[in-house]
Amino acid sequence: MIRLKDVEKEYENGTYALRGITLTIDDGEFVFLVGPSGSGKSTIIKLLTGEIMPTSGRIVVNGFSLTKISDRQIPLLRRSIGVIFQDFRLIEKKTVYENLSFAMRAVGASPRAIRSRIPYVLELVGLEEKANQYPHELSGGEQQRVAIARALVNNPNTIIADEPTGNLDPARSLEIMRLLGRINELGTTVVVVTHERDLVNRFRKRVVMLEQGLVTGDGVGYEAK
Amino acid sequence: MQRHDFTYFVQEGVSNLFSHGFMSFAAVGITVACLLIMGTFSLVAYNAEMLLKTLESEYEILAFVEEGYHDALTQQVGEKLRQLPNVKSVEFITRQEAMDAFEQRTLDDYTRAHLDPNMFRDRYAVFVEDLNLVRQTAKEVRDVAGVGDVRVDEDIAGGFILVRNVAGAVSLALVAVLLVVSVFIISNTIRLTTFDRRDEIAIMKMVGATNSFIRWPFVYEGFFLGLLSSLIAFGLQWLVYATMAQSISAADTLQFLRVVPFADIWKPVALTFTAAGMVIGVGGSLTAIRKFLQV
Ligand SMILES: Nc1ncnc2c1ncn2[C@@H]1O[C@H](COP(=O)(O)OP(=O)(O)O)[C@@H](O)[C@H]1O
Ligand SMILES: [Mg+2]
Numbered sequence: 417m418i419r420l421k422d423v424e425k426e427y428e429n430g431t432y433a434l435r436g437i438t439l440t441i442d443d444g445e446f447v448f449l450v451g452p453s454g455s456g457k458s459t460i461i462k463l464l465t466g467e468i469m470p471t472s473g474r475i476v477v478n479g480f481s482l483t484k485i486s487d488r489q490i491p492l493l494r495r496s497i498g499v500i501f502q503d504f505r506l507i508e509k510k511t512v513y514e515n516l517s518f519a520m521r522a523v524g525a526s527p528r529a530i531r532s533r534i535p536y537v538l539e540l541v542g543l544e545e546k547a548n549q550y551p552h553e554l555s556g557g558e559q560q561r562v563a564i565a566r567a568l569v570n571n572p573n574t575i576i577a578d579e580p581t582g583n584l585d586p587a588r589s590l591e592i593m594r595l596l597g598r599i600n601e602l603g604t605t606v607v608v609v610t611h612e613r614d615l616v617n618r619f620r621k622r623v624v625m626l627e628q629g630l631v632t633g634d635g636v637g638y639e640a641k
Numbered sequence: 642m643q644r645h646d647f648t649y650f651v652q653e654g655v656s657n658l659f660s661h662g663f664m665s666f667a668a669v670g671i672t673v674a675c676l677l678i679m680g681t682f683s684l685v686a687y688n689a690e691m692l693l694k695t696l697e698s699e700y701e702i703l704a705f706v707e708e709g710y711h712d713a714l715t716q717q718v719g720e721k722l723r724q725l726p727n728v729k730s731v732e733f734i735t736r737q738e739a740m741d742a743f744e745q746r747t748l749d750d751y752t753r754a755h756l757d758p759n760m761f762r763d764r765y766a767v768f769v770e771d772l773n774l775v776r777q778t779a780k781e782v783r784d785v786a787g788v789g790d791v792r793v794d795e796d797i798a799g800g801f802i803l804v805r806n807v808a809g810a811v812s813l814a815l816v817a818v819l820l821v822v823s824v825f826i827i828s829n830t831i832r833l834t835t836f837d838r839r840d841e842i843a844i845m846k847m848v849g850a851t852n853s854f855i856r857w858p859f860v861y862e863g864f865f866l867g868l869l870s871s872l873i874a875f876g877l878q879w880l881v882y883a884t885m886a887q888s889i890s891a892a893d894t895l896q897f898l899r900v901v902p903f904a905d906i907w908k909p910v911a912l913t914f915t916a917a918g919m920v921i922g923v924g925g926s927l928t929a930i931r932k933f934l935q936v
Binding site: 465487488490492493494495496498499505507518519521522523524527566570 | 643645646649840841843844845846847848849850851852854855
């Protein structure tokens with residue numbers, strides 16, 4: 417579960433990115449986080465992953481209270497969240513398979529666990545044929561699916577995607593959103609940041625609207641106020 | 642730590658070495674040079690120390706007993722000498738023994754034929770604890786009633802003390818400076834790898850790797866760099882030492898220098914080199930990643 421209460425964030429340079437956000441996302445939910453560029457969407461994500469600290473307010477993610485979290489607990493918090501970015505962030509020198517095993521090894525998984533988990537995840541994202549290819553040999557949509565597989569491979573209970581379709585054409589974007597929807601149906605909480613109104617409106621999901629650091633809408637569908 | 646994690650750290654550490662082959666090569670080269678310089682000076686200091694020890698045990702101040710002293714008085718002189726500070730032992734040598742010893746040393750037949758015990762005097766050979774204090778001790782020996790004259794060879798003692806002290810001080814200073822230099826070199830090599838791997842490190846952090854997990858491969862990289870350096874340096878040190886020992890024993894003027902054979906000291910030398918290599922390597926990697934892992 418994700419809970420933000422009166423969260424404010426002022427960056428060191430004085431930019432006031434969040435001006436009092438209160439928001440709850442329950443386990444198993446699928447939420448679109450939308451809003452114009454600069455409205456504070458990525459700031460919220462960085463707060464949820466413990467990359468930055470709020471100036472004031474309280475944040476609880478999967479049982480970790482981020483205002484009180486110790487340096488030792490941050491890795492545990494991050495293992496409960498899979499993150500996906502617009503620019504994929506794959507390791508170019510490693511194959512699809514190696515990118516996934518790298519993420520599993522990083523949290524201490526055994527070779528046996530790696531061997532049994534990766535084929536399952538690759539099948540889930542529809543890339544079982546591409547295990548031994550390098551990222552540059554794949555299309556953008558396929559690369560993003562590798563990134564999704566990597567986010568899933570350590571079995572987090574929450575997936576957070578920051579504009580995952582920003583680099584993709586509409587058809588690939590729809591595929592990625594459908595994949596995230598399927599992952600949500602398997603029980604994972606999914607938070608997707610996007611500003612693609614048409615895409616959001618193809619799904620009947622909860623939409624949280626952000627403007628100038630404030631929540632200005634929360635309901636089903638983009639137009640909801 | 643899990644065994645599969647350990648295997649992973651070692652593999653990554655080794656592959657880091659090769660991903661910057663030239664840089665690793667250069668770092669090992671410089672570290673080897675540093676270890677070799679430190680080792681050579683320390684071994685010179687060690688040999689000087691050993692020589693000094695031998696010299697100390699053989700070094701004697703000769704105290705001649707005044708002419709006309711009978712046995713009882715002569716014995717009193719010996720007692721007084723024995724009680725002086727810095728005196729380890731005192732040995733009485735009669736004029737007859739002194740003559741016999743001289744007779745053996747001299748090759749001149751004429752002199753030998755005309756030797757007479759009365760040309761010699763009874764004497765005490767005084768052995769000291771610490772060569773540094775020889776000058777003071779000789780003066781105190783001279784002041785003992787009944788001691789007519791004193792013979793002491795201060796030059797030899799002074800020369801060795803100088804060599805020992807200089808070599809000791811220089812090797813200490815070199816060890817300090819060169820340790821810092823080699824840690825710096827290894828640290829820079831590893832910093833290069835961490836820079837190379839910054840994307841991977843970012844991903845590891847993103848998926849929830851602990852800082853220590855991220856750190857280990859770099860620690861192993863430094864460890865291997867240090868270990869490799871110490872192995873090579875040890876081999877070269879052996880060569881350098883043996884060559885130096887050989888040329889000293891071959892030189893006419895240096896015959897009196899007894900060099901400790903490498904076979905007698907290779908174990909502590911190997912141990913010291915390995916320990917120094919490990920400290921340099923691991924120290925270098927820790928300095929390199931300390932800053933990198935904050936956040
Ligand atoms: N590291 C930073 N330092 C200073 N200002 C920042 C930083 N990151 C973001 N901002 C500012 O905070 C505001 C919100 O940014 P962001 O959360 O990235 O918005 P969004 O993702 O919705 O486009 C913007 O005005 C942006 O310029
Ligand atoms: Mg953004």
